[in-house]
Amino acid sequence: MDMKTLIHQAIEARKKAHTPYSNFQVGAAVLTKNKQVFLGCNIENASYGLTNCAERTAIFKAVSEGEKHIEAIAVVGDTDGPISPCGACRQVLAEFCDEHTKVYLTNLKGDTIETTIQDLLPGYFSSKDLGK
Numbered sequence: 001m002d003m004k005t006l007i008h009q010a011i012e013a014r015k016k017a018h019t020p021y022s023n024f025q026v027g028a029a030v031l032t033k034n035k036q037v038f039l040g041c042n043i044e045n046a047s048y049g050l051t052n053c054a055e056r057t058a059i060f061k062a063v064s065e066g067e068k069h070i071e072a073i074a075v076v077g078d079t080d081g082p083i084s085p086c087g088a089c090r091q092v093l094a095e096f097c098d099e100h101t102k103v104y105l106t107n108l109k110g111d112t113i114e115t116t117i118q119d120l121l122p123g124y125f126s127s128k129d130l131g132k
């Protein structure tokens with residue numbers, strides 16, 4: 001699956017966002033190494049801190065269906081430049097991405113960067129730090 005198709009799916013996923021508090025919608029689409037796609041949106045809560053970002057929604061859907069290895073992920077928001085995932089999502093990405101995983105960050109204007117988890121979160125805490 002190419003970058004454009006995955007980004008298009010993230011744009012569609014964004015439409016499901018539950019954002020009564022921020023009114024800021026984000027969509028994500030995860031492509032696993034087994035070529036399955038999982039979509040996610042941000043899901044806010046009246047107890048604001050319980051909000052789940054789009055990236056984590058999509059990743060948790062994949063993992064809970066037994067798909068732990070991410071080939072690519074696209075994330076989209078209505079940002080000025082390509083969206084920038086929060087720290088929590090970067091750490092969750094680090095758990096399921098490898099150095100080959102393509103991370104596409106984009107916005108509604110189509111400004112897109114392709115990056116990696118190493119670039120997004122250098123020196124991330126990992127299973128290696130736990131001796132696993």
Ligand SMILES: O=c1ccn([C@H]2C[C@H](O)[C@@H](CO)O2)c(=O)[nH]1
Pocket residue numbers: 019022024025026041042043044051052053054055075083084085086089
């Ligand atoms: O990469 C991001 C950045 C922000 N948000 C969400 C969290 C919250 O619902 C809203 C505003 O921070 O956007 C995401 O889902 N992903």
Ligand SMILES: [Zn+2]
Pocket residue numbers: 053054055056085086087088089090
């Ligand atoms: Zn996040």
